[in-house]
Amino acid sequence: MATRLSDVAARAGVSVKTVSNVINDYPHITARTREKVEAAIAALGYRPNVSARSLRKGRSDFIALAIPEMGSPYFAELGAEISRAAKRRGITVLIDQTEGEPAAEQLVLDGMRGQLIDGIIFSPLATAPANLTSADTGKPLVLLGERPAGGQFDRVAVDSVQASYDATTHLVSLGRRRIAAIGVGGTSTGAVRRKGYRKALKAAGLTHDPALELAGTGYHRPDGAASMRELLALPEPPDAVFCFNDLLALGALRTLADAGLRVPEDVAVVGFDDIEDGRYHSPTLTTISPDKEWLADNAVALLLDRIAGNNDDTHRDLTVPYTLEIRESTAG
Amino acid sequence: MATRLSDVAARAGVSVKTVSNVINDYPHITARTREKVEAAIAALGYRPNVSARSLRKGRSDFIALAIPEMGSPYFAELGAEISRAAKRRGITVLIDQTEGEPAAEQLVLDGMRGQLIDGIIFSPLATAPANLTSADTGKPLVLLGERPAGGQFDRVAVDSVQASYDATTHLVSLGRRRIAAIGVGGTSTGAVRRKGYRKALKAAGLTHDPALELAGTGYHRPDGAASMRELLALPEPPDAVFCFNDLLALGALRTLADAGLRVPEDVAVVGFDDIEDGRYHSPTLTTISPDKEWLADNAVALLLDRIAGNNDDTHRDLTVPYTLEIRESTAG
């Protein structure tokens, strides 16, 4: 039915081994032999069977990317970059949507893929560090995000404390004094970014007001919109808001527009992620812009290095470069 | 090294066949045997090797989704829905980013996946119908989008002519008379949506003005922004714009904001896709909203039906339900 290696060999008049050598770019093939084999491959439309290859070699050249949701712009953009970075290296990426559910994340770690993948890039949301430690994937794993890896795994992440410090300090430098934060709850992202936020307030001689720190229930536009409504209902509303991601900021901007408030005159807004929406929103959104291409490229490179067998015990922790992009939402 | 089926069999004190039967939910297993086997699986942490299974069965329970780019909101949202729909049925989705490049699309069709996948859901951009016809994937294929399938393949798509007619007619009903269109160029999407646009103008007794039909170079925000700038530079600028997707519309809104024009008072804007950004933009975006979950579920169901062996010759063409969501960009 499907053409096999042996069919190609027969047609080219060479051994199976030689065809395999050609396909895998092994040395010691004369140009003439290579030509013959390639002609036979083309004539038969032969494609190697990856299941068979993977079964035999124990390597598939597939890696998994496990993210909470691919419909969310930050993860969509990141997934696109990681796919590209992998493709450049001849690797295919399988994307797992965990929806942030512990069970789904555990499935990923348990090797749900049935030994098909060679390694995994994992952006955890629900899984606690303790569980991560016990996760015996048996495959190399690179962590994304602020969740501390406990020195167990390689990790690639923005220095969120410093970035949040910068974002908040920017608002301080504008003369704002009642600076709120949206997204402090739940995840470790919230905790880490709040740390930088508070640090900046302290450095500016401001005390943080618990009433201005909103947790919300998630990191999406509706959560930002709802949190902003709470802030506006305060006896003394804020004159600036640092949202812990752009989606929250976009939701907050929507609430401010509905309330007829001017941005940045009445309330200045800063986000985090630099997703494309923020660059076209009215007003355009000031934000922390991590270098996503750098992130993707280094995460893939790190993983492939481990897959290739580099197992030294010094687990690497890479810090993603970022910039603060000042746009209309803070600079009228 | 890795535990195998035979290890489980040995530990459970049963035959390899019995373990396989349990794993694959075959009948005629006593509860007691099943328990023993499941205990052994749990104790050993056994996971079936999908490469071996796929090699033997000729089926992997993997399908591919080939889209131009996963970083683009519409495709990101659609990909998320398709992943979910597939997961519900025990199927895993591999996502291929073609970047709309002919070579990449051809690779997909040539079965680059090396017979790993059971079928493919394909959203073509560059590949012409003629090439599609000749594509001998050897696997079931479901087409997405307006590109006519020529009766060759199953297809799931919005009735873009009708939807564009509705969008344009909505602008007419607002009393607008100089209604521009952005995105008429290049792709078959542009051609089809222009058809509906012109039809609506004609039905309203308006003639279409070539100066108001902008092709642009793509379907992203910058393209929409640039096209809108061209329209504003016209001696007689439009009083409404139908953008052939939301990204174009969001770019156009940005240009209008920069120009100090009011939406919808000066210019009304309609998009197509209903991506989440449009629901939070200021102003919120009126748009054609296809039922993405319906689309995803039916595309997956159609493909799995073919994979299961339904090969009747009546190729199916499913029409995705949609609504016109009227928001601030047309209803002040």
Add this chain to the structure above:
DNA sequence: CTGAAAGCGCTTACAG
């Protein structure tokens, strides 16, 4: 229900 065996399509020592 069980057990022994073949075979899916590769890669890889092995002997030449």
Add this chain to the structure above:
DNA sequence: CTGAAAGCGCTTACAG
């Protein structure tokens, strides 16, 4: 360079 053969881990007739 070639050729013959083993084996990756499954599933599946086959005989019982």
